[in-house]
Amino acid sequence: MGRSYRLSFAFGRNPNSLNPPVTIPQANVNLNGTTLMTLAPSAINTQTKLDWQTTSVVFTASAPVEKLQLQALTQAKTAFSSIVSRLPS
Numbered sequence: 001m002g003r004s005y006r007l008s009f010a011f012g013r014n015p016n017s018l019n020p021p022v023t024i025p026q027a028n029v030n031l032n033g034t035t036l037m038t039l040a041p042s043a044i045n046t047q048t049k050l051d052w053q054t055t056s057v058v059f060t061a062s063a064p065v066e067k068l069q070l071q072a073l074t075q076a077k078t079a080f081s082s083i084v085s086r087l088p089s
Contacts, residue, residue: 001061007068008056013041015050026073031059031066038073 007029017023026040036057043051 001063004058004060006056006058007036008054010052010054011039011041012043012045012050012052015045015047018044023074028071028073029057030069030071032062033067033069 013025017025024040026038028035029037029039036059037055039055041053043053045051
């Protein structure tokens with residue numbers, strides 16, 4: 001508790017989200033129900049050139065156990081399915 005942590009990861013849009021109708025995928029990264037950041041991949045990518053974007057956010061733990069959640073903001077699941085590659089364990 002009271003300790004700062006840095007969450008870092010890479011994300012990218014699903015190239016299939018470029019098929020009509022084009023959807024700009026967005027997702028919130030939430031900690032205990034509070035939004036830490038909103039993800040919105042800006043790169044136009046392809047199946048062979050994914051154009052991963054990297055980001056990080058620092059947060060302070062307020063309890064021994066915290067709930068980290070990735071919440072889709074877009075309706076189309078195909079636009080969102082590949083937004084995050086891997087979260088650290």
